[in-house]
Amino acid sequence: MSKTSIPDRVKNRLWGKAAGRCQYEGCNEPLWMDSLTQWEFNAAYIAHIIADSPNGPRGHETLSEKLAKDISNLMLMCDKHHRLIDREDVEGHPVERLVDMKKKHELRVEMVTSIGEDRKSHVLFYGANIGEHSSPVHWERTTPAMLPQRYPAEKPAIELSIMNSPFRDHQELYWTMESENLRNQFLDKVKRRLELGDIQHLSVFALAPQPLLIELGRLLSDICPADVYQLHREPSDWKWQDDPEGFEYIVEKPEIIHKKVALNLSLSATIDNQRILNTLGDDVSIWNVTIPSPYNDYLKSSNQLRKIRKVFRELLNNIKLVHGHDNIIHVFPAVPVSVAIELGRVWMPKADLPLSLFDEKDGFHHAFTIGERIQLKEVVR
Numbered sequence: 001m002s003k004t005s006i007p008d009r010v011k012n013r014l015w016g017k018a019a020g021r022c023q024y025e026g027c028n029e030p031l032w033m034d035s036l037t038q039w040e041f042n043a044a045y046i047a048h049i050i051a052d053s054p055n056g057p058r059g060h061e062t063l064s065e066k067l068a069k070d071i072s073n074l075m076l077m078c079d080k081h082h083r084l085i086d087r088e089d090v091e092g093h094p095v096e097r098l099v100d101m102k103k104k105h106e107l108r109v110e111m112v113t114s115i116g117e118d119r120k121s122h123v124l125f126y127g128a129n130i131g132e133h134s135s136p137v138h139w140e141r142t143t144p145a146m147l148p149q150r151y152p153a154e155k156p157a158i159e160l161s162i163m164n165s166p167f168r169d170h171q172e173l174y175w176t177m178e179s180e181n182l183r184n185q186f187l188d189k190v191k192r193r194l195e196l197g198d199i200q201h202l203s204v205f206a207l208a209p210q211p212l213l214i215e216l217g218r219l220l221s222d223i224c225p226a227d228v229y230q231l232h233r234e235p236s237d238w239k240w241q242d243d244p245e246g247f248e249y250i251v252e253k254p255e256i257i258h259k260k261v262a263l264n265l266s267l268s269a270t271i272d273n274q275r276i277l278n279t280l281g282d283d284v285s286i287w288n289v290t291i292p293s294p295y296n297d298y299l300k301s302s303n304q305l306r307k308i309r310k311v312f313r314e315l316l317n318n319i320k321l322v323h324g325h326d327n328i329i330h331v332f333p334a335v336p337v338s339v340a341i342e343l344g345r346v347w348m349p350k351a352d353l354p355l356s357l358f359d360e361k362d363g364f365h366h367a368f369t370i371g372e373r374i375q376l377k378e379v380v381r
Helices: 008-018 079-088 095-113 139-146 172-195 210-220 273-280 302-323 337-346
Strands: 045-048 074-077 120-127 202-207 226-228 250-252 260-266 284-290 329-334 355-360 364-370
Touching: 008 074, 008 095, 045 079, 074 079, 074 095, 120 139, 120 172, 139 202, 172 210, 172 364, 202 210, 202 337, 210 329, 210 337, 210 355, 210 364, 226 337, 260 273, 260 302, 273 284, 273 329, 273 364, 284 302, 302 337, 329 337
Parallel strands: 120 202, 202 226, 260 284, 260 329, 329 355
Antiparallel strands: 045 074, 250 284, 355 364
């Protein structure tokens, strides 16, 4: 137990640096209230990294007295972690480990609180069942990816999902129910607020089959500024990583030009062109967008996402120029979540050809079409 009386001015500074939260790694518990009852009171303990007595936890002959009231040697902690570092597991909490905890916590607080008012963003979640798996998107896992460029404008997030949906993507009704729900929820929860000027920026986190993600992108469009995030496998989080050097997308044009046109997006996996021919027939021209070695975790940086937007914009223009204005593009996507959304965002309803979207489930099946402004007979086997 500490024998030192810490001056109020030091306590106040420590509370400020810790933002009133436990500084033990992974805790971050608010110390101004009881987490169960929500009753407000001071639940904080001030812990010494180097004990204020040479005989205390991590005590030192000279530094204990010298640093007894020094803020660099003090941490704000909850009761649980104060007892853990000073009684239950002293050996597991050497000075170096505690100093690192304090440094990281205070750096995070400083970084977050320095974000300007103009950097707020409304968080948008969308999830839909993929196969037998539901796709929930959680606040605690997603929003840290926004920092330090953005911070949440409000909590909870704007939720567009059908919660506990019984429909699965092998059912025909699934596409009707999910697409209609997505449009209605977007109209009710997002579009009206955009029109009122209540929403200035969106941060988008989604997990769903790719046709629905493209439709989400179409609804978002480029009218409202938005950051679209990607769930990575390694490490498993939503935070953008460093940009890979020398990365480029590959666009392959068809050798023979038919009236019917397909777009093969082989980025997170490779789609054999023959599978598209088996679905649409042999009289189809296939445009390919790929990378040297497609795999499901290739997308690491926001710059890679910006590049694919440019590729899509040029590609949609070129396909219309080559295949005519009275046509439709059959889209076969194997792409990351954020890429699917960005395809929908760059697509322009008045300028681009309609997109007939396919989903892979024991073979390719037509899901739905966006932009059906012309009457065409699709040949789908």
